[in-house]
Amino acid sequence: xxxxxxxxxxxxxxxxxxxxxxxxxxxxxxxxxxxxxxxxxxxxxxxxxxxxxxxxxxxxxxxxxxxxxxxxxxxxxxxxxxxxxxxxxxxxxxxxxxxxxxxxxxxxxxxxxxxxxxxxxxxxxxxxxxxxxxxxxxxxxxxxxxxxxxxxxxxxxxxxxxxxxxxxxxxxxxxxxxxxxxxxxxxxxxxxxxxxxxxxxxxxxxxxxxxxxxxxxxxxxxxxxxxxxxxxxxxxxxxxxxxxxxxxxxxxxxxxxxxxxxxxxxxxxxxxxxxxxxxxxxxxxxxxxxxxxxxxxxxxxxxxxx
Numbered sequence: 678x679x680x681x682x683x684x685x686x687x688x689x690x691x692x693x694x695x696x697x698x699x700x701x702x703x704x705x706x707x708x709x710x711x712x713x714x715x716x717x718x719x720x721x722x723x724x725x726x727x728x729x730x731x732x733x734x735x736x737x738x739x740x741x742x743x744x745x746x747x748x749x750x751x752x753x754x755x756x757x758x759x760x761x762x763x764x765x766x767x768x769x770x771x772x773x774x775x776x777x778x779x780x781x782x783x784x785x786x787x788x789x790x791x792x793x794x795x796x797x798x799x800x801x802x803x804x805x806x807x808x809x810x811x812x813x814x815x816x817x818x819x820x821x822x823x824x825x826x827x828x829x830x831x832x833x834x835x836x837x838x839x840x841x842x843x844x845x846x847x848x849x850x851x852x853x854x855x856x857x858x859x860x861x862x863x864x865x866x867x868x869x870x871x872x873x874x875x876x877x878x879x880x881x882x883x884x885x886x887x888x889x890x891x892x893x894x895x896x897x898x899x900x901x902x903x904x905x906x907x908x909x910x911x912x913x914x915x916x917x918x919x920x921x922x923x924x925x926x927x928x929x930x931x932x933x934x935x936x937x938x939x940x941x942x943x944x945x946x947x948x949x950x951x952x953x954x955x956x957x958x959x960x961x962x963x964x965x966x967x968x969x970x971x972x973x974x975x976x977x978x979x980x981x982x983x
Contacts, residue, residue, distance in 0.1 A: 763777065
């Protein structure tokens with residue numbers, strides 16, 4: 678009984694260690710990525726929410742929609758990993774099947790996160806094209822509305838941004854001012870570059886500017902610098918994502934290492950015979966899986982600028 682209690686205490690300590698290390702790892706990864714560029718925020722929360730149907734439709738247009746083969750590969754990899762973990766923890770085919778099945782059930786959600794990431798990147802590229810070309814058009818037309826029309830007719834912008842530009846043009850003619858149309862677009866796409874550019878155009882339109890060309894040139898340089906920072910952050914984010922997945926997967930096997938130190942037979946006959954030990958093991962798996970899913974959500978969604 679004394680040996681069993683010591684083993685249980687060791688297992689509890691290991692569970693606490695897994696939770697502590699995972700929490701700190703998640704926090705440090707988040708801080709590290711956030712510190713790369715303070716302008717990085719969640720696109721999903723920054724512009725009007727897009728539906729699953731909209732994302733799926735756009736992914737089909739891009740040719741990025743998931744094929745049956747891709748789904749099968751992800752199911753095999755994720756489900757197989759979960760099944761191995763379930764078996765090693767409980768030495769049970771039943772729990773291997775249960776955890777493998779639960780993991781496979783999350784594959785569509787992970788695929789959706791990855792699709793939304795690509796959609797977010799697409800929106801950002803469209804906004805970059807919009808701001809750059811409106812400034813170029815304004816240098817020629819000296820009219821904000823005419824600049825919007827030029828960008829709209831050029832065909833370089835695609836939906837949904839193109840449709841919103843048309844709404845801006847119609848609102849400007851209907852109201853006789855650009856205030857409401859700018860407020861509409863800012864609300865739809867509240868990016869740092871969009872707000873600053875629109876604010877500059879408001880000042881030029883209402884107050885005039887002695888050297889609007891120089892002001893717009895400076896704005897273009899600011900946009901270029903911001904875009905460069907975002908793309909650089911995305912590369913760093915990919916590297917951090919790979920490290921996160923590797924470290925997270927390794928943490929799943931800490932209790933397995935404890936099992937081998939204790940001895941497979943002793944582990945199975947003494948510890949696994951106790952219901953509360955099995956409960957602790959389930960908690961370890963659930964907490965690890967929660968942080969892995971949380972991290973996957975962060976690395977696939979948190980890719981915007983303000």
